[in-house]
Amino acid sequence: MPYYIGDVIKDQKYLVARTPEEFRKGGIEVSVNTRVVKMDAGGRVVQLSDGKELPYDYLVFATGSKAQHLGIAGEDLEGVFTLKTLADTLRIKAYLAGRSCRKAVIVGGGFIGLEMSEAFSALGLETTILDVVERPVMRWDPEFSKTVLEELNRHDVSFSGGTRTRAIEKGTDFPLRVVTDQGELEADVVLMSVGIKPEVELARAFDLRLGKTGAIEVNSYQQTSKEGIYAVGDCCEVYHRVSKRWVYLPLGDVANKQGRLAGRNIGGDPMSFPGVVGAQSFKIFSLEVAAAGLGEKDASDAGYQPVSAIIWGTSIAKIMPGAKKLGIKLVADKTTGQLLGAQSIGENGAVSRINALSVALWSGMNIDDIANLDLAYSPFFSGPWDVIHIAAQVLKK
Amino acid sequence: MPYYIGDVIKDQKYLVARTPEEFRKGGIEVSVNTRVVKMDAGGRVVQLSDGKELPYDYLVFATGSKAQHLGIAGEDLEGVFTLKTLADTLRIKAYLAGRSCRKAVIVGGGFIGLEMSEAFSALGLETTILDVVERPVMRWDPEFSKTVLEELNRHDVSFSGGTRTRAIEKGTDFPLRVVTDQGELEADVVLMSVGIKPEVELARAFDLRLGKTGAIEVNSYQQTSKEGIYAVGDCCEVYHRVSKRWVYLPLGDVANKQGRLAGRNIGGDPMSFPGVVGAQSFKIFSLEVAAAGLGEKDASDAGYQPVSAIIWGTSIAKIMPGAKKLGIKLVADKTTGQLLGAQSIGENGAVSRINALSVALWSGMNIDDIANLDLAYSPFFSGPWDVIHIAAQVLKK
Numbered sequence: 196m197p198y199y200i201g202d203v204i205k206d207q208k209y210l211v212a213r214t215p216e217e218f219r220k221g222g223i224e225v226s227v228n229t230r231v232v233k234m235d236a237g238g239r240v241v242q243l244s245d246g247k248e249l250p251y252d253y254l255v256f257a258t259g260s261k262a263q264h265l266g267i268a269g270e271d272l273e274g275v276f277t278l279k280t281l282a283d284t285l286r287i288k289a290y291l292a293g294r295s296c297r298k299a300v301i302v303g304g305g306f307i308g309l310e311m312s313e314a315f316s317a318l319g320l321e322t323t324i325l326d327v328v329e330r331p332v333m334r335w336d337p338e339f340s341k342t343v344l345e346e347l348n349r350h351d352v353s354f355s356g357g358t359r360t361r362a363i364e365k366g367t368d369f370p371l372r373v374v375t376d377q378g379e380l381e382a383d384v385v386l387m388s389v390g391i392k393p394e395v396e397l398a399r400a401f402d403l404r405l406g407k408t409g410a411i412e413v414n415s416y417q418q419t420s421k422e423g424i425y426a427v428g429d430c431c432e433v434y435h436r437v438s439k440r441w442v443y444l445p446l447g448d449v450a451n452k453q454g455r456l457a458g459r460n461i462g463g464d465p466m467s468f469p470g471v472v473g474a475q476s477f478k479i480f481s482l483e484v485a486a487a488g489l490g491e492k493d494a495s496d497a498g499y500q501p502v503s504a505i506i507w508g509t510s511i512a513k514i515m516p517g518a519k520k521l522g523i524k525l526v527a528d529k530t531t532g533q534l535l536g537a538q539s540i541g542e543n544g545a546v547s548r549i550n551a552l553s554v555a556l557w558s559g560m561n562i563d564d565i566a567n568l569d570l571a572y573s574p575f576f577s578g579p580w581d582v583i584h585i586a587a588q589v590l591k592k
Numbered sequence: 593m594p595y596y597i598g599d600v601i602k603d604q605k606y607l608v609a610r611t612p613e614e615f616r617k618g619g620i621e622v623s624v625n626t627r628v629v630k631m632d633a634g635g636r637v638v639q640l641s642d643g644k645e646l647p648y649d650y651l652v653f654a655t656g657s658k659a660q661h662l663g664i665a666g667e668d669l670e671g672v673f674t675l676k677t678l679a680d681t682l683r684i685k686a687y688l689a690g691r692s693c694r695k696a697v698i699v700g701g702g703f704i705g706l707e708m709s710e711a712f713s714a715l716g717l718e719t720t721i722l723d724v725v726e727r728p729v730m731r732w733d734p735e736f737s738k739t740v741l742e743e744l745n746r747h748d749v750s751f752s753g754g755t756r757t758r759a760i761e762k763g764t765d766f767p768l769r770v771v772t773d774q775g776e777l778e779a780d781v782v783l784m785s786v787g788i789k790p791e792v793e794l795a796r797a798f799d800l801r802l803g804k805t806g807a808i809e810v811n812s813y814q815q816t817s818k819e820g821i822y823a824v825g826d827c828c829e830v831y832h833r834v835s836k837r838w839v840y841l842p843l844g845d846v847a848n849k850q851g852r853l854a855g856r857n858i859g860g861d862p863m864s865f866p867g868v869v870g871a872q873s874f875k876i877f878s879l880e881v882a883a884a885g886l887g888e889k890d891a892s893d894a895g896y897q898p899v900s901a902i903i904w905g906t907s908i909a910k911i912m913p914g915a916k917k918l919g920i921k922l923v924a925d926k927t928t929g930q931l932l933g934a935q936s937i938g939e940n941g942a943v944s945r946i947n948a949l950s951v952a953l954w955s956g957m958n959i960d961d962i963a964n965l966d967l968a969y970s971p972f973f974s975g976p977w978d979v980i981h982i983a984a985q986v987l988k989k
Contacts, residue, residue, distance in 0.1 A: 436966075448969035448976040469964050476968035485968045546973040547944035551951050553966055558955035567866050569833075569950055571873035571882045572845035576943040579845040 234401045236421045253423050253461045256398055256411060257454065260391040260429035260445045265302070269363030274370050275385045278307055287384070296320055296383035300373045302360045303388035304331035306477045309343070311386050312352045313480055322352045323380060325373070329356040334475070334486055336524050338505055339540045346482045391445055393430045406432045408443035415467035417457040425461065427453035434470035437488045437535055437556055438497040444473060472556040476546045485549035488536030488556045491526060500529040501536075504590035508582035510544035512574035519543045523586045525552075525562070532561040532591075539582075548583055562587050631798045633818045650820050650858045653795055653808060654851070657788040657826035657842050662699070666760030671768050672782045675704055684781070693717055693780035697770045699757045700785035701728035703874045706740070708783050709749045710877055719749045720777060722770070726753040731872070731883055733921050735902055736937045743879045788842055790827045803829045805840035812864035814854040822858065824850035831867035834885045834932055834953055835894040841870060869953040873943045882946035885933030885953045888923060897926040898933075901987035905979035907941035909971035916940045920983045922949075922959070929958040929988075936979075945980055959984050 215225040226243065233242035240250045262277035264270055276287050299315040301308045304326035315322040324331070324347070330340040331347070331354055347354050359376045366372035369381035393410035395403075404420035406412040411431040413419055419426050428450035432441040449471055456468045476485035494501035503526040509518040521541035527534050537552035539545035555565055566587035572579055612622040623640065630639035637647045659674035661667055673684050696712040698705045701723035712719040721728070721744070727737035728744070728751055744751050756773045763769035766778035790807035792800075801817035803809040808828040810816055816823050825847035829838040846868055853865045873882035891898035900923040906915040918938035924931050934949035936942035952962055963984035969976055977985075 446969065448967070451976045452964055466960070469961060471966040474966045474968040476970045476973055478970060478972040483973070487966070487968060546968050546970075547947060549968045550944060550948040553968065554948050554951035554955070554957070557961070557965060558951070558957060560951070560955060563863070564866060564954070567849055568954060569868040569871045569884070570845070571871040571884060571943050571946045571950065572843065573873040573875060573943075575875040576873055576880070579848045 231397060236401065236424065239423060251423070253425065255457055255461075256403070256419065256424065256426040256430055257428050258394040258397055258430040261394050262387070263390045263392050264387065265360060265389055267360065267362050269371075270387060272363055272365070272371060272385075274383065275363055275387065277387050278311060279391065287386075291318065291384065294383065298369060298380075298382040299323070299384045299386065300325065300371075300380055300382040301386045301388060302326075302373070303386075303390065304328070304354060304356075305388060305390060306332075308386070308388040309347075309479045310477060311388065312347065313350070315384075315386075316350055316352055320383070323382075324352065324354045325358045325360055325375060325380075326354070326356055327359050330354075331356075332484065334490065335484065335538050335540070336490075336503075336505060339484070339522060339524070339538060342522065342540050343479060343482065343484065346480050350480050391429070393443065393445070395430060398426070398430065406441050406443075408432055408441070410443045412441070415470075416460045416465065417453055417468065418460075425457045427457045434468065436470040436472050436559075438493060440497065442473075444471060446475065469557075472553050474549060474553040476549065481542045482540060483543065483545035484540050485546045486536070486538040487549050487553040488534065489526060490536055490538075494526055494528070494535045499533075499535055501526050502529045502590065503527070503536075504586055506582065506586045506589050508585055509578065510541055511576055512578045515574050517543075521545060521548070521582055523548060523582045525565075525586045525590050527562045527590055532563060534560055534562060534565060544577075544582075548581075551583060562591050566591060628794060633798065633821065636820060648820070650822065652854055652858075653800070653816065653821065653823035653827055654825050655791040655794055655827040658791050659784070660787045660789050661784065662757060662786055664757065664759050666768075667784060669760055669762070669768060669782075671780065672760055672784065674784050675708060676788065684783075688715065688781065691780065695766060695777075695779040696720070696781045696783065697722065697768075697777055697779040698783045698785060699723075699770070700783075700787065701725070701751060701753075702785060702787060703729075705783070705785040706744075706876045707874060708785065709744065710747070712781075712783075713747055713749055717780070720779075721749065721751045722755045722757055722772060722777075723751070723753055724756050727751075728753075729874075729881065731887065732881065732935050732937070733887075733900075733902060736881070736919060736921070736935060739919065739937050740876060740879065740881065743877050747877050788826070790840065790842070792827060795823070795827065803838050803840075805829055805838070807840045809838070812867075813857045813862065814850055814865065815857075822854045824854045831865065833867040833869050835890060837894065839870075841868060843872065869950050871946060871950040873946065878939045879937060880940065880942035881937050882943045883933070883935040884946050884950040885931065886923060887933055887935075891923055891925070891932045896930075896932055898923050899926045899987065900924070900933075901983055903979065903983045903986050905982055906975065907938055908973055909975045912971050914940075918942060918945070918979055920945060920979045922962075922983045922987050924959045924987055929960060931957055931959060931962060941974075941979075945978075948980060959988050963988055 218225040230244040231241045232244050240248050242248050262279040299320040299322045301324045304324045308324055312322045312324055331343050362374045364372045366381040369383055371382050371385050373380045398411050404412045411426040413426050413431045417425045417427050429445035433444050433449055435442045459466050472487050474487040491501040505524040507522050510521045511518050519542040521544050524538040526536035534555050539548045566584055570581050615622040627641040628638045629641050637645050639645050659676040696717040696719045698721045701721045705721055709719045709721055728740050759771045761769045763778040766780055768779050768782050770777045795808050801809045808823040810823050810828045814822045814824055826842035830841050830846055832839045856863050869884050871884040888898040902921040904919050907918045908915050916939040918941050921935040923933035931952050936945045963981055967978050
């Protein structure tokens, strides 16, 4: 079955269907199943795989990213998937629906791997996550990774850290066998979630300059190294306001902002993209996990002198029914007191705290101000001293 | 029954009991049921109602606030209450427990009045709120007051706006009769929640300078007009960072911060209080209601040129189960684009948004930045464009 325009599927009620015809009604021509095969940046023309030539005033690269592969044997076996597009999801669903499955193996303990462990569990599959590193979600402090690990185990998801996957083979008791340096596991389905990388094949072929991260280099107006050519989304870099570096941060909200910015600039209402602070969140079973800014290592790399503090408090006033444990970590510069990073984890309120701290990171706020921030206190929503205040006070000491 | 030290009651499991003896163990002398009757600011001595004299190096006024009264007949009848202290709560509970009650009248539709309407409803009382103004929680936009009103009605709480209470009398079918300019209502219990005012009787007697608001004037170190004398909490003013004025904002979290600051300054670790942005929240049945900064009128009074926008979105990505309607209002200065105020209302996520916007108000951030803020997006917690972004974009237009 063919999919059109970002894999938008008509029969999925939660998606707005957009066929090429619908775009055409809006005056937008969409060519599906068509590749750009040649580009003349000087003459501002691209040549398409169907032989047509398309002249342009402005060209936008929105080629996105693609799932990484380990390059091991068996990644192409039936029942081995990556998850990048909606089409991938439907393929996984169709595969699972077609047979009685009991076991899943996930290679890679990042966001996608963790979120899929919850999805597989919900389907009743005994699920194991394998990762070469020692713990899930390495961006977060080991203390918070431990909390994620406990949450996984509480839901019967196994995590096997320090485990390198060597190959995937046909299995004996199950369709597939995953061979690792720590032994073998059999399973009905294997998800490879070892990260994504920018899709820059076309950009490279057409000599657009790439940044150190391997993604397309852009300036704050989303312009690439060639005049009239813009890039947005997962295929390009983005400016990090705290590290003051161009980084690769392929996130949906960032892509949305870049697309809008490029549109404004092309449309003659210029605006520069102010950058990001690396705010991120995900949910795993009952846990909210969120972060923004830099961890100690990235902060050191960026020339700061990071100091940090972790505290555990409660999501709402601790005297209230429904108060949940909430962890928060702050990283600041020892010399200036500037907030450099924040992480939070808990059943409730972690994302809320990180959003407030993202604004503080955006503004370059220091720890003294954060220790006294005016937040909307009510016992239903926090203690009179919120975990944000307490963490800042502890770090100050 | 006597109560000690902020009405901390031993048999209430949710409170930490602190008797004078416990304070003494920590080296702190506490005299209860004792008034300061005379003060010699020059000689740094206060004279107590028990005849003792107490010399001091530093004196801290933390006299708090008191419930306002309308000064009408019948406010002292049995069954008519104000709610300011824990002792008040216990008195109300004891009164209700002692008889079979069916109807409650609340005079005043502020935070306390609204929250108590929920408490009375939970006890099965038919509850009516009377207010001289047309709508509840006047700080919020009329559109949001309407949402509060709908929530009250959905839980069978009546709100009668534009109603002036003239007197309270003994009733015929019920113990009490509330006489208003719109007619009469009978009830078992009447709560007077018409606001609070700073307790400055002692400060006035001792010639401390009061501010325009009627509360004790302090500087950023919490020092009053007399050397060695500090004031903190509900009895004094606080600096508002957006209006750049000293205001009266008697809130628990602000009082906590001022107390800590005064302690640091007295203890020789000086720090100035950076002020507040007027962040506030409350819960009414299923609704979160929050605000920070200024509304249009206060903004105009403070010399700004306010423009505003209200949008309705969802608390989390609208494709997700559990997404709830969320309203947000932003006020900004027309000339500079500076954010001046924010309000939010919804079953979920209103306080979270206001906390992020409180940080933006604190930093003096403008609408362009807010339209592009980096927040921790995941469909579980927001859309890729959060309601904050959308409101800022709408206001920008």
